[in-house]
Structure formats: C-alpha cells, structure tokens
Amino acid sequence: MDNASTDARGRDRLSDLWRAWRNRSRGRAAGASTTGNRMLATARRLAVYARPHRVSIVAAVLLFFASSAIDPLVPALFKWLIDHGFKADSQFPVWPIPLVVIGLFAVRGALAFGGAYLLARCTSDAVLHLRTDLVHAVMRADASLYLHLSPGVAATRVIADPHNSINSLAGALTAVLRDGTTLLALLAYLFYLDWRLAIVSLVTIPMLALVVRRVQSRVLSITGQSYDSQVRLIGIVDDIARAWRVVRTFDAAEFERRRFTDEAHRLRRTTMKGVIAGATMTPLTQLVASTGVALIVTLALIDAHRGGATVGDFVAFVTTLLLTIAPMRHLTDITQPIVGGLVQARSCFDLMDTPPEPDPGKIELGRTRGDLRFEQVSVVHPGADEPALRDVDFAVPAGRTVALVGPSGAGKTTLINALLGFVMPSAGRVTLDGIDIAEVRKASLRRQFAVVSQDIVLFDGTIEDNVVYAQPRDPARVEACLRAADLWDLVRSLPEGTATRVGTNAGRLSGGQRQRLAIARALYKEASVWVFDEATSALDSASEQAVHGSIERWRGTRTLILVAHRLSTVRHADRIHVFAEGRVVESGRHEELMAAGGLYASMVRSQVIA
Numbered sequence: 001m002d003n004a005s006t007d008a009r010g011r012d013r014l015s016d017l018w019r020a021w022r023n024r025s026r027g028r029a030a031g032a033s034t035t036g037n038r039m040l041a042t043a044r045r046l047a048v049y050a051r052p053h054r055v056s057i058v059a060a061v062l063l064f065f066a067s068s069a070i071d072p073l074v075p076a077l078f079k080w081l082i083d084h085g086f087k088a089d090s091q092f093p094v095w096p097i098p099l100v101v102i103g104l105f106a107v108r109g110a111l112a113f114g115g116a117y118l119l120a121r122c123t124s125d126a127v128l129h130l131r132t133d134l135v136h137a138v139m140r141a142d143a144s145l146y147l148h149l150s151p152g153v154a155a156t157r158v159i160a161d162p163h164n165s166i167n168s169l170a171g172a173l174t175a176v177l178r179d180g181t182t183l184l185a186l187l188a189y190l191f192y193l194d195w196r197l198a199i200v201s202l203v204t205i206p207m208l209a210l211v212v213r214r215v216q217s218r219v220l221s222i223t224g225q226s227y228d229s230q231v232r233l234i235g236i237v238d239d240i241a242r243a244w245r246v247v248r249t250f251d252a253a254e255f256e257r258r259r260f261t262d263e264a265h266r267l268r269r270t271t272m273k274g275v276i277a278g279a280t281m282t283p284l285t286q287l288v289a290s291t292g293v294a295l296i297v298t299l300a301l302i303d304a305h306r307g308g309a310t311v312g313d314f315v316a317f318v319t320t321l322l323l324t325i326a327p328m329r330h331l332t333d334i335t336q337p338i339v340g341g342l343v344q345a346r347s348c349f350d351l352m353d354t355p356p357e358p359d360p361g362k363i364e365l366g367r368t369r370g371d372l373r374f375e376q377v378s379v380v381h382p383g384a385d386e387p388a389l390r391d392v393d394f395a396v397p398a399g400r401t402v403a404l405v406g407p408s409g410a411g412k413t414t415l416i417n418a419l420l421g422f423v424m425p426s427a428g429r430v431t432l433d434g435i436d437i438a439e440v441r442k443a444s445l446r447r448q449f450a451v452v453s454q455d456i457v458l459f460d461g462t463i464e465d466n467v468v469y470a471q472p473r474d475p476a477r478v479e480a481c482l483r484a485a486d487l488w489d490l491v492r493s494l495p496e497g498t499a500t501r502v503g504t505n506a507g508r509l510s511g512g513q514r515q516r517l518a519i520a521r522a523l524y525k526e527a528s529v530w531v532f533d534e535a536t537s538a539l540d541s542a543s544e545q546a547v548h549g550s551i552e553r554w555r556g557t558r559t560l561i562l563v564a565h566r567l568s569t570v571r572h573a574d575r576i577h578v579f580a581e582g583r584v585v586e587s588g589r590h591e592e593l594m595a596a597g598g599l600y601a602s603m604v605r606s607q608v609i610a
Helices: 002-069 073-085 096-140 143-147 151-193 195-201 204-242 244-249 253-279 281-305 311-323 325-332 335-352 412-419 442-446 463-468 475-484 488-493 511-524 541-552 590-596 599-609
Strands: 372-379 389-396 401-405 427-432 449-452 529-533 559-563 575-580 583-588
Touching (some): 002 096, 002 151, 073 311, 096 151, 151 195, 151 311, 151 325, 151 335, 195 281, 281 311, 372 412, 389 412, 389 427, 389 583, 401 412, 412 529, 412 559, 449 511, 463 475, 463 511, 475 488, 575 590, 583 590
Parallel strands (some): 449 529, 529 559
Antiparallel strands (some): 372 389
C-alpha cells in the first residue's frame, strides 16, 4: 500500500512538473508573440517615414539587384577559362581577361555605391522627420511627462535614438539587399549549373531558420534589458551634471560614483550577454552551411568521377557554392541590429504617444486689457487629500498691481499655474477680460502673460538672444529692458556687450545677474499681464529697489501680479491678498492690513525683527 502511494505521489509530481513546464513554455510563447507583435507594429510605424521615398528605395533595390547579378559572372568566367583557356592548343587571347575582371568589379562597385547612397539619403530624411515629430511631441506633452523624464533622457530619445534606430535598420536593409540579392543570384546560377545539386544545397535552409529563430528570441530579450539599463545610466549622468553643486556640497561624489558604476556594470553584463547571443549566430550558421557544402562537394566529386561534369563545371559549382557562404553569414548577422533598431524605435514611439496637454479651448485672443477675476476657484491635485486652493474669489482690474503673499505651500504658485492653464480648476473659473480661460486656446492664453518665476531658466546663447527670446528683435527695446532690469551697466562693460554668450542656463552670470536677465526678458515681451513670482529673491536690496523702481514706470499700463515672501517688495501694491492653507484670509492695502493686526502684520513684524 505504501509503495502504491509512493508511486502515485511520484506520478503526481511528474504530472505537476510537466504542467509547470508546459505553462512556462506557453508563457514564453505568449510573451514572445506579444513582443513580436509590438515589434511588427513598430516596424509598420517606421515604414510611414519611408513612404515619401518610395521611388528612391525602389531605385536602390534595382541597383543592388543589378550589382548582385554581376557576381555569378565571376565563377562563370572561371569555368570558361578552365574549359577553354588552359588547353595547350588554345588560341584564347590573354590580355583582355584582366580588363574584363577589373571592369566587372568596377561596374559592380558603382552600382552598389548608387544603391547605398540612395538608401543613406532616405535614411537621413527619415531621421530628420522622426526627430522633428519627437520634439513636437515633447513640447506638446502633458506636464506629467516631466515628472519622470529627465532632460538627459529626453535628449537621448530625441537625438540619439532616431539616428541609432534608423541607421541600424538601414544597415540591416542594406545588408539584406546587398547580400540577399547576391545570394539569390548565386543560387540561380547554381540551379543553372546543376539543379539536382542545388536542391540538395537547400536542405540546410530549415536548419538555418531554426538556429536564427532561437538566437533571435534571446537577442530580443537581452537588447530590451540593455536599452533600459542604458536609459537609467543616462539619467544618472544627467543628475550628476545638473546637480553638481549639490553633489559636491553633500560630499556625495563617492556615492554617485558607486551608483554610476553599479548601473554601468549592469549595462556591461547585459551588453555582453547580447554580444554572446549574437556571436553564436555566425559559428552555428557556418557549421550548418559547411555541412551542406561538404555534402555538395562529395556528390559533385562522385558525379565528376562518373564523367558527368567537366573540371570547369565542378570549379564553377564549388566556387559559386563557397561564394554563398559570405552573404549567408552576413544575413544571419543582421538579427541584432534589427532587434536593437526596433527596440530604440519603440522607445521613440512610446515618447511620441505621450498624451498631449489637454487644450479644449477654441477662442483666439487678440491683445487683452488684462482684467482678471478668480471666481470661487478650487484646485485639487491628483492623489492629494486636501485641496491646494479653496474657494478663492477676487478680482485684478486691468492696469492694477496686486500682490500675493503667505507662507510656503499656501497656494500662491498653484494660483499662478491655474492662471496660465497649467492646472485646471476643480471648481469655479478664472476669467480674462470676462472670458473664461478654459474656453481659450492655451497658446493664445499664454501669449497674454510674461512670467518671471523663482526657478530661473535661461538659454545657451547671447544676452540679446535671451532678452528677445521668440520675439521680434529690436536693439533699442533690448537696451531699454536691460536698463529697467538694472543690468545695462554690466552689459555695457562687457567686451562683446549684448552679444556676450551666457553659457548653459546662463552659468557665466551670478545668481542675481541671471534673475535680472530673466526680468529683462519678461519686460521685453509685449504682454498684458506681468507675473513676478519671487522675481527679486536673489537680488540685494539696492538692485531690488532699482528693479522695482523701473517696474513702477510701467505701472498702470500693465496688470502686475507680484508673488513674494519679502514683504518689503509689496508695500506699494494696489491690493495685497494673504493666502493660508489655500484660502485668501486677508485682503487690503499695506496700511489696512497692518492696522488689522492679522497674519500679514505678524509676517511683516517677523521679517523686521529678523
């Protein structure tokens, strides 16, 4: 009874193992099928970029076919020479032979060059259009994209990935056309020489297909892992480059080095796995091909011994057969570049498919007066327990100066984001000249605002380029805005003046100079509403007063919104709104709020004491 139970348990165990293996096999097959479908969809999307160049691609294919058609002429020439040129009584002329051989290869090279050139031109155009589409996708993407996409990774996706992807696939296509057509031409000549031996030579094709399929699935898996690791490595380098001051301040160089090294080692391991998987393709296919060659040579020798073929026939057949090995090897080597190119192309399309920023508005605004109103506006961020804004209700008449003050996290920046359309109110509405901004196209809405935020972003160009940014160039206005921003004396002292390059994010300027340059850029824009979000926080008192004095000259001609923690900068505002926990808790002029003795008065007193 015990033996029977043991046998039953053993059978159950074997049955469980069989089911587990079968389920894993089905899972791998399903995964491979899904991955294959994604790759096929990626290839179809890439084909869209090739359609405008159909004529050039067809011409390239014809040139490659014409080039490959010359290859069988070489063994045919050898056959003819052996059969007729090596006889003792031959009257065959010798001197034309070198010219014929050189001419054949010259024509073949010219035809191959023409095909390669046409494909390269199509490739470069496809890379250009793909990059352009990617940049457009990044610029119109919803703000959530920038929460997980670092600048370095974005640059790689837009610049490197299209080039690497399309060039890898174009190289593979070139190999297919060059070597594939050569192989077809050689096979056709083999059938012409001896169709029976040629059929025998095709016995190795199913074996080659099996080898290629097994290795290809391995390469596909490893290439995806390698690409993901490379993206993470780029993100680490981007962090180090952007935050180098933080890294050094925290003495974190060793920490970052370990983080980089760990990921670099991980990338190296996956890369080597891919190289090993790809490298096995050539010896395996050569082994299979050599088996076929050995069989064919043996049969050809037997046939020759029976008097069924001449020496020239044998040399031509074997030479042609040996010539097929090189294109067959090259064709088996294209798996890795094809897979790698499709993986990178898929990442490009994933970025391109990022949902765009919602823009349901239809109204196009002309120049507005700048009359703003917040009507019971509430904002709840996704996943937040508490609203960032609660029932905010106040007006900013055109030409008035309004200040928003309050502790950090009180909702001031959220209000500005709602005003610019970066955040949609959960309740209430914001109007500009009586028009609900939700009904206005976002590009048209944002043209009405000039913003200087607390996070200064400048561009790697000249001082004038940064002031003029995306606006018509007017040197007189540039000077006026630089004077208003208290930066003209510095610019005038520079050898190149406004043509001085400022470096990446204006790294050649001090913090205060960068902030004043951003203010000059905002002043240059012909906008109805100017928003200064902590715009003078990095300035000393003298520079701050100079900037505010210059801004005062525009007072009454623009609607000004000042967001500030330093309350000395908002004393002369027409109205001050005090925020706390997402609400407006006080409103009034400076004198009125000080007399009320509320939150604003306590904030002023604390800054005076400090």
